[in-house]
Amino acid sequence: MPASIFVARRPGDDSKVSPRHAVNQQEGPLAPAGSAKTSAVPKAARTQKYPDRPAGQATDVSTTDQPGPACRLHGAHMQSFPQFDESWKNWLDENIRRGCSHQSMIDAMVANAFDPNTAHSILSRRIAGEEVDAAAVSSSASYVYGKQMLPQGPVIKANDCRARVLFSSSQPVVALLGDVLTEEECERLIEIGRQSVKQSAVVDPASGAEIIIRERTSQGAFVNGSVDPLVAKIDRRLAELTNIPLENGEDLHLLRYGIGGEYRPHFDYFPEELAGSRHHLQRGGQRIATVILYLNEVELGGETTFPNVGLSVRPQRGSALYFEYGNELGQVDPKTLHAGNPVEQGEKWIATKWIRRSRFQPLPQDA
Numbered sequence: 001m002p003a004s005i006f007v008a009r010r011p012g013d014d015s016k017v018s019p020r021h022a023v024n025q026q027e028g029p030l031a032p033a034g035s036a037k038t039s040a041v042p043k044a045a046r047t048q049k050y051p052d053r054p055a056g057q058a059t060d061v062s063t064t065d066q067p068g069p070a071c072r073l074h075g076a077h078m079q080s081f082p083q084f085d086e087s088w089k090n091w092l093d094e095n096i097r098r099g100c101s102h103q104s105m106i107d108a109m110v111a112n113a114f115d116p117n118t119a120h121s122i123l124s125r126r127i128a129g130e131e132v133d134a135a136a137v138s139s140s141a142s143y144v145y146g147k148q149m150l151p152q153g154p155v156i157k158a159n160d161c162r163a164r165v166l167f168s169s170s171q172p173v174v175a176l177l178g179d180v181l182t183e184e185e186c187e188r189l190i191e192i193g194r195q196s197v198k199q200s201a202v203v204d205p206a207s208g209a210e211i212i213i214r215e216r217t218s219q220g221a222f223v224n225g226s227v228d229p230l231v232a233k234i235d236r237r238l239a240e241l242t243n244i245p246l247e248n249g250e251d252l253h254l255l256r257y258g259i260g261g262e263y264r265p266h267f268d269y270f271p272e273e274l275a276g277s278r279h280h281l282q283r284g285g286q287r288i289a290t291v292i293l294y295l296n297e298v299e300l301g302g303e304t305t306f307p308n309v310g311l312s313v314r315p316q317r318g319s320a321l322y323f324e325y326g327n328e329l330g331q332v333d334p335k336t337l338h339a340g341n342p343v344e345q346g347e348k349w350i351a352t353k354w355i356r357r358s359r360f361q362p363l364p365q366d367a
Helices: 086-097 102-111 116-127 134-138 183-194 229-242 275-281
Strands: 005-007 062-064 155-158 161-170 173-178 210-213 219-223 252-257 263-266 287-294 304-306 311-313 320-324 338-340 343-345 348-356
Touching: 086 102, 086 116, 102 116, 155 229, 161 229, 183 229, 183 252, 183 348, 229 252, 229 287, 229 320, 229 348
Parallel strands: 062 210
Antiparallel strands: 005 311, 155 161, 161 173, 173 320, 219 252, 252 348, 263 338, 287 320, 287 348, 304 311, 304 338
16 A cells, blocks of 8 residues: 655645655644734644654653743744844743743744744853844854755665655655565564563753653664664665665664554754753764654554645555755754654554764663
């Protein structure tokens, strides 16, 4: 059964879709109301975007809904080119003093039309006590798309695999690859997962510790070649398909989502300006790409969505969803905000491979 792909085309979009796949128009995410005052807490400020933890993260686990108080909203009307003026400085300083979560402040700024990379930079500098020049903010560059890491063409080859490119997009860089895993390989990975998964945790962007949040309801386990030779075989295959060194990949992460299981909108990269990311960035640098392997067909629900670009991908057994979000300038791509929709019927099994800019360094207990 072919994967279902729904793409909302936008001006300048050069997404390419195989004619064998359905393409429907769908609305993108709604913009905030004209004034941020119209809502107690905007949707963007409520949504936490924690990166998944790497294998071997210290087991300081707590449960939280949203760390810190909700940030007080800025009263400015949404505008195409926001100015970082005195009122924004005062707003940031107040919410920093109140101990608001950094991500909630960034989300509120993005909801008022700030570029996400710019919002990250502004917050980092204000936390450090630095002045932020309004002119520099207004001219801050958005994410720059350069040469893609993923090889081009209708078929991408590895030594033991010929993956068909079912869909590709250049902004953001996303591709759906077919025939990456066999039926038998999918079954074996699910079997390994059933023996080892536990409640999934994410990285607290402030402390770097593992936390369990209600925005993510899944069970997961990190596995490597020491668990089963098949894992090492798949690691090599993915490195060849993506043209990224084998040693840059984190351990394969097996995940199960039951009825109602979901992962709300989040980024896979680490917010570099936050203290909690420093430990992880020392183990191979920033994450720059993700591969999601779909291990089964979901009866209903469980799509992977990119809300900022109106893209939805239905799991197809044996296929792989690839997306990259790190460029040579060290920027990260906010268009790769993504989510796992709730499973409505059946269960969902995936295996995720996160790829670093440099060689990944596992902790001693991972090796």
